[in-house]
Amino acid sequence: MARSMWDDFLPHSSEVDWCENNYATIPIIAEFWNTVSNSIFFIIPPLLIYLFKQYSQQVCRSVNLVWVLLIIVGAGSVYFHSTLSLVGQLIDEIAILWVCLAALATWLPSKYLPQLLQGDRRKFQGLIAGVAVVSTCLALVKPELNHGLLFLFGVPGTVLLILELRSCKCPLVVHVGTMSAIWWCVAVLCWVSDRFLCNILQFPYLHSAWHIMVCLASYMACVCYAYFYASHEVPEQCPRLRFWPHDRHTWFGIPYVSLLVTAVKSYKNL
Ligand SMILES: CCCCCCCC/C=C\CCCCCCCC(=O)N[C@@H](CO)[C@H](O)/C=C/CCCCCCCCCCCCC
Ligand SMILES: [Ca+2]
Numbered sequence: 001m002a003r004s005m006w007d008d009f010l011p012h013s014s015e016v017d018w019c020e021n022n023y024a025t026i027p028i029i030a031e032f033w034n035t036v037s038n039s040i041f042f043i044i045p046p047l048l049i050y051l052f053k054q055y056s057q058q059v060c061r062s063v064n065l066v067w068v069l070l071i072i073v074g075a076g077s078v079y080f081h082s083t084l085s086l087v088g089q090l091i092d093e094i095a096i097l098w099v100c101l102a103a104l105a106t107w108l109p110s111k112y113l114p115q116l117l118q119g120d121r122r123k124f125q126g127l128i129a130g131v132a133v134v135s136t137c138l139a140l141v142k143p144e145l146n147h148g149l150l151f152l153f154g155v156p157g158t159v160l161l162i163l164e165l166r167s168c169k170c171p172l173v174v175h176v177g178t179m180s181a182i183w184w185c186v187a188v189l190c191w192v193s194d195r196f197l198c199n200i201l202q203f204p205y206l207h208s209a210w211h212i213m214v215c216l217a218s219y220m221a222c223v224c225y226a227y228f229y230a231s232h233e234v235p236e237q238c239p240r241l242r243f244w245p246h247d248r249h250t251w252f253g254i255p256y257v258s259l260l261v262t263a264v265k266s267y268k269n270l
């Protein structure tokens, strides 16, 4: 029988299947724990939208795009793990691609903006939008290569974090950046072990652990990028790292960037 595009919505149409046993917990969800572990994407990013309200008004509005895309990453991942469909896999991967590109377009320090674009961030954001469209089309060609390629974003992400942390004088930012790097390393270890060592380790929850840790690593890295960006672009607003619900909770609180209240809003890089 001829194959139709609707087949890609069918459960198990994806070639990817994680270590967790399918339909082992409840009969309507393929990978129950891999699905529910995405709940963290529905808790932290909405809180960040609230905590970064001042930042979005005084520094750059596109910060909200990053947080919203992180929620979409979580939703895509829920759909993928609950069905293991190819469409679910593509939504999951394309959302990750977009959040990484949105973070890059928003926070890449001005000194690294291409000379060819005269250091103009608007033009850079236009270029990244073009890259997003082209790479989204390419992602549909060989879906099995996507997650390997997405890991490449971890390289500039980590290099940028380390470069900025080395010249950072705020110990709280260094603390959050270091925690982000640690979560990232442990998360990658879990992802690789679940993918390639399932038969040996026989531990089906490593991919669930990855979801939680990659969410922590990426939101903490984004908070650091947001701090570095504000310190370079609007130093007069004295950006400062604070923690929700209280500044004394530097280990378990949610870090965010606060600024001096300005009478006139300076919409840099809207
Ligand atoms: C200017 C810096 C550019 C880099 C910015 C990085 C911002 C990262 C923001 C969010 C990434 C969230 C990724 C969540 C993935 C959750 C969904 C998931 O688990 N999908 C899997 C299937 O279910 C899929 O196999 C995963 C594929 C690989 C994802 C690779 C993500 C790369 C993220 C890079 C993070 C850099 C953090 C650096 C910390 C030191
Ligand atoms: Ca499975």
Ligand SMILES: [Zn+2]
Pocket (backbone or CB within 6 Å): 034, 077, 081, 207, 211
């Ligand atoms: Zn996953």
